[in-house]
Amino acid sequence: xxxxxxxxxxxxxxxxxxxxxxxxxxxxxxxxxxxxxxxxxxxxxxxxxxxxxxxxxxxxxxxxxxxxxxxxxxxxxxxxxxxxxxxxxxxxxxxxxxxxxxxxxxxxxxxxxxxxxxxxxxxxxxxxxxxxxxxxxxxxxxxxxxxxxxxxxxxxxxxxxxxxxxxxxxxxxxxxxxxxxxxxxxxxxxxxxxxxxxxxxxxxxxxxxxxxxxxxxxxxxxxxxxxxxxxxxxxxxxxxxxxxxxxxxxxxxxxxxxxxxxxxxxxxxxxxxxxxxxxxxxxxxxxxxxxxxxxxxxxxxx
Amino acid sequence: xxxxxxxxxxxxxxxxxxxxxxxxxxxxxxxxxxxxxxxxxxxxxxxxxxxxxxxxxxxxxxxxxxxxxxxxxxxxxxxxxxxxxxxxxxxxxxxxxxxxxxxxxxxxxxxxxxxxxxxxxxxxxxxxxxxxxxxxxxxxxxxxxxxxxxxxxxxxxxxxxxxxxxxxxxxxxx
Numbered sequence: 001x002x003x004x005x006x007x008x009x010x011x012x013x014x015x016x017x018x019x020x021x022x023x024x025x026x027x028x029x030x031x032x033x034x035x036x037x038x039x040x041x042x043x044x045x046x047x048x049x050x051x052x053x054x055x056x057x058x059x060x061x062x063x064x065x066x067x068x069x070x071x072x073x074x075x076x077x078x079x080x081x082x083x084x085x086x087x088x089x090x091x092x093x094x095x096x097x098x099x100x101x102x103x104x105x106x107x108x109x110x111x112x113x114x115x116x117x118x119x120x121x122x123x124x125x126x127x128x129x130x131x132x133x134x135x136x137x138x139x140x141x142x143x144x145x146x147x148x149x150x151x152x153x154x155x156x157x158x159x160x161x162x163x164x165x166x167x168x169x170x171x172x173x174x175x176x177x178x179x180x181x182x183x184x185x186x187x188x189x190x191x192x193x194x195x196x197x198x199x200x201x202x203x204x205x206x207x208x209x210x211x212x213x214x215x216x217x218x219x220x221x222x223x224x225x226x227x228x229x230x231x232x233x234x235x236x237x238x239x240x241x242x243x244x245x246x247x248x249x250x251x252x253x254x255x256x257x258x259x260x261x262x263x264x265x266x267x268x269x270x271x272x273x274x275x276x277x278x279x280x281x282x283x284x285x286x287x288x289x290x291x292x293x294x295x296x297x298x299x300x301x302x
Numbered sequence: 303x304x305x306x307x308x309x310x311x312x313x314x315x316x317x318x319x320x321x322x323x324x325x326x327x328x329x330x331x332x333x334x335x336x337x338x339x340x341x342x343x344x345x346x347x348x349x350x351x352x353x354x355x356x357x358x359x360x361x362x363x364x365x366x367x368x369x370x371x372x373x374x375x376x377x378x379x380x381x382x383x384x385x386x387x388x389x390x391x392x393x394x395x396x397x398x399x400x401x402x403x404x405x406x407x408x409x410x411x412x413x414x415x416x417x418x419x420x421x422x423x424x425x426x427x428x429x430x431x432x433x434x435x436x437x438x439x440x441x442x443x444x445x446x447x448x449x450x451x452x453x454x455x456x457x458x459x460x461x462x463x464x465x466x467x468x469x470x471x472x473x474x475x476x
Contacts, residue, residue, distance in 0.1 A: 035396075036443075043441045048470040072470045073440055076418060077447065078396055123349075125365055128375075140375045145465075147397040149350065149364040153375030167368045 184292025
């Protein structure tokens with residue numbers, strides 16, 4: 001089923017939603033502030049006849065008038081990284097501070113992990129984990145090109161992630177950018193139109209819950225866990241967060257973000273969720289001219 | 303996974319007596335290499351520890367960790383110490399090359415593009431032969447692009463094949 005049909009009841013303007021889902025995504029990059037300022041990137045791209053538009057809500061989010069930003073000096077020099085606008089949201093919501101120990105539980109190909117390190121100004125530790133060996137190669141390559149020196153790469157099943165290799169027990173902040181049905185990426189991957197079976201959605205939700213539960217366990221008291229997916233499916237979003245709120249010592253907070261969004265939904269197809277999931281954030285293609293995204297900020301109990 | 307070869311990182315020791323194998327460099331030797339060859343001050347690496355993964359492959363990690371450690375990556379590949387001449391990596395020069403004061407060859411943008419496309423070029427240079435920092439002013443921003451090997455009147459591009467590109471022309475700078 002086309003995502004625009006499955007989720008029509010969640011949006012105010014189903015026609016605009018469907019039309020946006022069928023348009024290609026704008027080409028968006030993130031400025032790697034470890035290497036360059038937005039002004040540096042804009043100057044050099046514009047000198048190469050690439051038009052650049054800075055997005056209002058973050059100076060580091062640039063829309064560029066080329067489908068191949070990789071063939072430019074700012075890319076090969078690691079001044080920027082091709083990263084969709086909404087996929088820049090969760091690292092901003094996690095709000096890493098210099099010195100923090102951070103885990104990115106499903107990190108490949110590394111856009112968000114490298115963004116986290118840049119937001120710490122390279123000061124602290126980012127453990128970028130992924131279970132998939134093939135995807136780890138792209139994670140390492142991106143880390144190298146972007147000059148991330150406080151990154152440790154691990155390969156574990158996040159559901160049973162162990163701090164074994166390191167000399168500490170818990171992280172200050174954990175990002176769970178969970179594997180999902182990916183319906184929010186329809187503008188990039190039109191194959192998503194075919195949808196996923198109910199069986200695989202159930203399987204994904206179990207995996208997502210396992211990852212999020214382990215993330216909460218791995219986080220220090222008063223620490224932050226951000227859960228994100230690129231799907232509109234409440235089964236993979238609010239339902240997962242709702243179950244964690246019910247069983248783990250944590251709560252959900254509203255994130256402060258200037259990018260337009262909608263609250264989490266509290267009911268879907270006969271299920272009711274913890275009313276606090278309304279504090280989560282939903283991003284829709286027709287409202288932000290982006291992909292779709294879901295993001296929830298959890299605060300671990302003190 | 304932890305016992306697979308290739309995931310073990312050994313910290314580069316401060317003292318020669320703590321070397322894991324006889325060819326392993328010490329921290330002092332790594333710092334001296336960057337200072338002697340490129341004038342990069344030792345303090346630039348003050349917050350970094352150096353690690354070896356496989357013989358002669360040195361990584362730089364901002365922070366500390368237990369040694370040895372079994373992970374898939376720890377910081378940034380910095381240096382190859384295997385051959386007769388130590389070779390810094392492209393990524394290391396892009397990260398730390400900004401601090402270099404010696405053995406830096408500055409190219410015009412057109413030559414920089416040729417360099418990044420993997421071309422060897424005849425260029426005059428009256429300094430040392432060997433691995434140089436290749437730099438360029440991109441829209442007035444001085445930028446370390448990577449490593450070049452200067453031998454006998456020629457600057458050889460050693461940009462890794464997977465990284466080589468035909469980069470878009472910077473019109474206004476030429």
